[in-house]
Amino acid sequence: xxxxxxxxxxxxxxxxxxxxxxxxxxxxxxxxxxxxxxxxxxxxxxxxxxxxxxxxxxxxxxxxxxxxxxxxxxxxxxxxxxxxxxxxxxxxxxxxxxxxx
Amino acid sequence: xxxxxxxxxxxxxxxxxxxxxxxxxxxxxxxxxxxxxxxxxxxxxxxxxxxxxxxxxxxxxxxxxxxxxxxxxxxxxxxxxxxxxxxxxxxxxxxxxxxxxxxxxxxxxxxxxxxxxxxxxxxxxxxxxxxxxxxxxxxxxxxxxxxxxxxxxxxxxxxxxxxxxxxxxxxxxxxxxxxxxxxxxxxxxxxxxxxxxxxxxxxxxxxxxxxxxxxxxxxxxxxxxxxxxxxxxxxxxxxxxxxxxxxxxxxxxxxxxxxxxxxxxxxxxxxxxxxxxxxxxxxxxxxxxxxxxxxxxxxxxxxxxxxxxxxxxxxxxxxxxxxxxxxxxxxxxxxxxxxxxxxxxxxxxxxxxxxxxxxxxxxxxxxxxxxxxxxxxxxxxxxxxxxxx
Numbered sequence: 371x372x373x374x375x376x377x378x379x380x381x382x383x384x385x386x387x388x389x390x391x392x393x394x395x396x397x398x399x400x401x402x403x404x405x406x407x408x409x410x411x412x413x414x415x416x417x418x419x420x421x422x423x424x425x426x427x428x429x430x431x432x433x434x435x436x437x438x439x440x441x442x443x444x445x446x447x448x449x450x451x452x453x454x455x456x457x458x459x460x461x462x463x464x465x466x467x468x469x470x471x
Numbered sequence: 472x473x474x475x476x477x478x479x480x481x482x483x484x485x486x487x488x489x490x491x492x493x494x495x496x497x498x499x500x501x502x503x504x505x506x507x508x509x510x511x512x513x514x515x516x517x518x519x520x521x522x523x524x525x526x527x528x529x530x531x532x533x534x535x536x537x538x539x540x541x542x543x544x545x546x547x548x549x550x551x552x553x554x555x556x557x558x559x560x561x562x563x564x565x566x567x568x569x570x571x572x573x574x575x576x577x578x579x580x581x582x583x584x585x586x587x588x589x590x591x592x593x594x595x596x597x598x599x600x601x602x603x604x605x606x607x608x609x610x611x612x613x614x615x616x617x618x619x620x621x622x623x624x625x626x627x628x629x630x631x632x633x634x635x636x637x638x639x640x641x642x643x644x645x646x647x648x649x650x651x652x653x654x655x656x657x658x659x660x661x662x663x664x665x666x667x668x669x670x671x672x673x674x675x676x677x678x679x680x681x682x683x684x685x686x687x688x689x690x691x692x693x694x695x696x697x698x699x700x701x702x703x704x705x706x707x708x709x710x711x712x713x714x715x716x717x718x719x720x721x722x723x724x725x726x727x728x729x730x731x732x733x734x735x736x737x738x739x740x741x742x743x744x745x746x747x748x749x750x751x752x753x754x755x756x757x758x759x760x761x762x763x764x765x766x767x768x769x770x771x772x773x774x775x776x777x778x779x780x781x782x783x784x785x786x787x788x789x790x791x792x793x794x795x796x797x798x799x800x801x802x803x804x805x806x807x808x809x810x811x812x813x814x815x816x817x818x819x820x821x822x823x824x825x826x827x828x829x830x831x832x833x834x835x836x837x838x839x840x841x842x843x844x845x846x847x848x849x850x851x852x853x854x855x856x857x858x859x860x
Binding site (some may be wrong): 371372373374376378386388415416417418419431433434436437438439451452453456457458459460461462463464466 | 663713714716718795812813
């Protein structure tokens, strides 16, 4: 059976999409949390992620049950998640440089 | 007994190839090496821009890498060429270490020969002798516990952490269950995943080593005072859906499987002979990480990719695997193992791991990788820390 939408861990607040066919407005049923249905707010291209629930600015983005960064603004359920609304926490030399200045 | 057919060396290590290795000691020997290795069948030439005007630490790194290539069991015989004796990395110092394996080694110094043409002739004469000598060696059946498998990833995307990396982890787990060894590298791509790795360390000392190398790498990045997004994750990583370095790391470490971590190795360091999984401290740059792994003695490497890749080390067959249907179409000339059915039809990660494992064994018994057929040798890069001096 074809598998195209992945929520890896129960703690995750994002799903990864392995198809180019999911467009804004589509209703996606998830395996985790069980049978939850999410309506997409954006087109989600191959390999990209969407929020499986509302995420507030500053909240950790969870994938593999681990933090992969934090929300740089409020994110709605079903919204595309990528560099425009998530930022890395680790190895941020730019933030160190800002503090020095 | 699970087995493959390889070339048993005097020191009981086993090669999966039987190359005549022609090695540049310094940059200025490169053309002599190319001339000879480009002509002699089954010769591999390795050239590089280093071995001159390096800081002591970097010259040591170059030396260890060249020695490691010579000791790699895929080399049946070795010729080291230099233009001048660079103390700390001379051809005879390199050859002396390689000779400990028992394989035939020779050195050529261009200056002592009376110039580049005489040096070329002398190198050819050694090659004539060595190539015929090693050509008589036959493959023998040996147990898979003789294998040291390299684990690496590149041009990763979000498919990498879902399918090829965990599938490669299954392959590595199985090899280690059977007494073999694996090496995972790319320290940059442990950042954000170090707790997961440290939990699997065999003891507290190894756990501390893992934190030490990750902290050092992160400190070096922070010291640059730069926004590294675009370099880590790379532009192609982000196009593939990876948003942050932490996301890339947590996917990347999946290729280490679930075995305990036995130890942390320096660049190009050979792991102990005890079975198990080892970490090598290398940059995230794919060419540099697989070069460190090849110099550490790995006979074969599996390179997982999301977006597709051309990488292949000249001395160590480098199998590429992807689960991304789009990349398979775009980069099919250099992808060896197709596990796109993980997404298309629900192939399990165990089954995908088994497919990788079987292709590793076939390759180790002599099956050519696509890059070997095409002569792609894009994966040789010696890491350095300081500028040239």
